[in-house]
Amino acid sequence: MSNTSDNGESPTARTFGEPWPEFNEGLNYHDRVRPTDSGLTLIQFYFSKYKTSAPLQGWLQRIENGQITIDSRVAMDPNTILRAGSRLVYHRLPWKEPDAPYLLEILFEDDHLIALNKPSGLQVLPGGLFQQRTALTQLQWLASKQNSSLALQEPHPVPVHRLGRGTSGILLCAKTKLAKTCLAAYFADGTSVVGVNRNTNEDLGKMRKILKMYRALVGGIIDQDEVVINQPIGTLQYPGVAKGLYVASSSGKLALSKVHVLERDVQNNRTVVQVEIQSGRPHQIRIHLSFIGHPLIGDPLYVAGGQPKYFDPESVDESFAQDGGYQRPSNPVPGDCGYHLHAHQLLLSHPMTNEVIEITASLPSVLRTQEETKGIKLAVGDVK
Numbered sequence: 001m002s003n004t005s006d007n008g009e010s011p012t013a014r015t016f017g018e019p020w021p022e023f024n025e026g027l028n029y030h031d032r033v034r035p036t037d038s039g040l041t042l043i044q045f046y047f048s049k050y051k052t053s054a055p056l057q058g059w060l061q062r063i064e065n066g067q068i069t070i071d072s073r074v075a076m077d078p079n080t081i082l083r084a085g086s087r088l089v090y091h092r093l094p095w096k097e098p099d100a101p102y103l104l105e106i107l108f109e110d111d112h113l114i115a116l117n118k119p120s121g122l123q124v125l126p127g128g129l130f131q132q133r134t135a136l137t138q139l140q141w142l143a144s145k146q147n148s149s150l151a152l153q154e155p156h157p158v159p160v161h162r163l164g165r166g167t168s169g170i171l172l173c174a175k176t177k178l179a180k181t182c183l184a185a186y187f188a189d190g191t192s193v194v195g196v197n198r199n200t201n202e203d204l205g206k207m208r209k210i211l212k213m214y215r216a217l218v219g220g221i222i223d224q225d226e227v228v229i230n231q232p233i234g235t236l237q238y239p240g241v242a243k244g245l246y247v248a249s250s251s252g253k254l255a256l257s258k259v260h261v262l263e264r265d266v267q268n269n270r271t272v273v274q275v276e277i278q279s280g281r282p283h284q285i286r287i288h289l290s291f292i293g294h295p296l297i298g299d300p301l302y303v304a305g306g307q308p309k310y311f312d313p314e315s316v317d318e319s320f321a322q323d324g325g326y327q328r329p330s331n332p333v334p335g336d337c338g339y340h341l342h343a344h345q346l347l348l349s350h351p352m353t354n355e356v357i358e359i360t361a362s363l364p365s366v367l368r369t370q371e372e373t374k375g376i377k378l379a380v381g382d383v384k
Contacts, residue, residue: 001355001356001357001358002357002358002359002360003107003108003115003358003359003360014105014106015103015104015105015106016106016138016142017102017103017104017138018102018138018141019102020097020100020102020132020133021132022096023094023095023096024094024095024096024097024132025094025132026091026092026094026095027091027092027131028089028090028091028092029089029090029092030087030088030089031049031087031088031089031090032085032086032087032088033045033082033083033084033085033086033087033088034084035084037082037084038082038083038084039081039082040081040082041079041080041081041082042063042068042070042075042077042078042080042082043056043060043063043078043079045082045088046059046062046063046068046090047059052242059078060078062090063075063076063077063078064078067090067091067092068088068089068090069088069089069091070082070087070088071086071087072087095129097129097130097131097132097133098129098130098133099121100121100122100123100130100133101119101121101122102122102138103119104116104117104118104119104122104135104138105117105361107170107359107360107361108357108359111175111176112174112175112178112179112350112351112352113172113173113174113175113179113183113350113351113357114139114157114175115170115171115172115346115359116135116170116171116173117168117169117170117361118135118163118167118169118170118171118343119168120165120167120168120337121165121337122134122135122165123135123165123335124136124163124165124171125159128335130165130335135159135171136156136158136159139156139157139158139159139173140156142156143157144156157173157174157175158173158174158180159171159172159173160172160174160180160183160187161183161187161280162282163343164282164283164286164334164335165335166335166336166337166338166339166341167341167343168341168342168361168364169214169343169344169361170212170343170344170345170346170359170360170361171343172346172348172359178351179351179352182351182352183210183348183351185209186209186348186349186351187210187280189209189210208278209348209349210346210347210348210349211276211345211346211347211348212276212277212345212346213274213275213276213343213344213345213346213347214274214275214276214277214341214342214343214344215262215272215273215274215275215342215344215363215367216273216274216275216285216289216296216339216340216341216367217270217271217272217273217296217297217340217366217367218270218271218273218289218294218296218297219269219270219294219295219296219297220269220270220271220294221264221266221269221270221271222259222261222264222271222273222292222294224261225260225261226258226259226260226261227258227292228256228257228258228259229255229256229257229259229289229291229292230254230256230257231248231255231287231288231306232248232249232250232251232252232253232254232255233246233247233248233249233252233253233255233281233282233283233284233287233306234246234247234248234249234250234251234253235247235249235252236249238308238331239331240331241333245308245334246281246282246287246334247302247306247307247308248288248290248291248306248307252281253279253281254279255277255281255284255287255288256277256278256279257275257277257284257285257288258277258278259273259274259275259289260273260274260275260276261273262274262369263369263371271294272367272369273289274344275289282334283302283334285341286299286302286339286341287302287306288306290302290303290304290305290306290307291304291305291306293305296339296340296341297339297340298338298339298340299338299339300332300336300337300338300339301332301333301334301336308331309332310331310332340364340366340367342361342363342364342367343361344360344361344363344367345358345359345360345361346358346359347359
């Protein structure tokens with residue numbers, strides 16, 4: 001089964017999405033004081049456990065603003081002594097999230113799965129400044145509009161894999177718990193061999209249960225027609241990224257990408273490539289292509305070698321924003337957009353029926369080869 005029309009483009013598909021409100025609803029973060037934390041002051045508790053959220057002065061401001069409660073009572077004294085078992089709640093005030101697109105295209109849907117065409121600039125899951133303006137929120141809003149026929153399913157479809165904020169293309173989501181479990185296992189199987197023949201259920205079943213193909217635009221001319229990159233990916237401490245920045249690292253986890261050159265633009269010194277990934281490390285394609293000396297054009301973060309463009313591990317900005325949290329870092333971070341990367345095709349064995357499903361998300365014009373552009377123009381001409 002395929003969602004692709006004869007000219008290689010997706011047929012007319014349904015779109016959905018609600019405009020974002022100006023401000024989100026804020027957030028509540030819950031904690032319970034453990035016996036080991038009994039005797040700490042309120043400020044000691046929050047600053048020691050959540051240093052990445054705000055500097056010391058920022059946490060003091062939050063306490064003085066009355067944004068923290070202890071057992072449902074507002075606590076405005078930072079030196080309040082905590083007792084084991086007490087329930088703490090930090091109330092993060094509503095804020096205006098950065099601009100983000102909200103319309104999503106449905107590429108495939110049945111009772112178990114839904115595949116979306118995610119636009120660049122839309123974050124998949126809540127994180128950082130984006131807590132409401134996410135693909136997950138739009139899925140929740142869509143589910144709330146539908147009738148009770150989904151009673152036996154998940155409360156709303158949930159994404160089952162990562163897709164960077166700046167990356168566009170196919171986002172696969174599960175509508176049932178069983179489908180979610182099966183698809184998560186498919187994506188976790190990142191070491192199996194990818195088969196060449198993709199024509200039958202039997203061929204796919206012998207190999208991987210899911211294949212992902214991306215299209216990217218990189219700087220420079222890649223001489224080889226095909227490149228296999230198996231550089232491990234690890235993390236390093238980086239300002240503005242609490243859990244560390246993913247980079248090329250010999251001590252990291254194994255990662256494998258297969259790069260196939262589609263078109264070399266010598267005049268503009270750039271190459272259009274297709275990338276098949278056999279593992280799902282965060283930012284894998286951006287890191288791997290930059291590692292071989294061909295970063296994605298427009299990537300504000302990664303440069304040759306698979307390392308960040310700007311890196312000073314000693315740089316710590318102690319200033320804080322209006323809500324007490326850290327200011328947005330001046331250095332590039334993974335969620336910054338500008339690069340051209342598109343999840344173009346996905347082939348999977350349906351988790352319930354074992355039918356081979358092929359899903360295609362139409363290519364942005366900048367990622368099409370000249371031949372593909374001519375084909376689309378001819379197809380449009382035929383329609384006229």
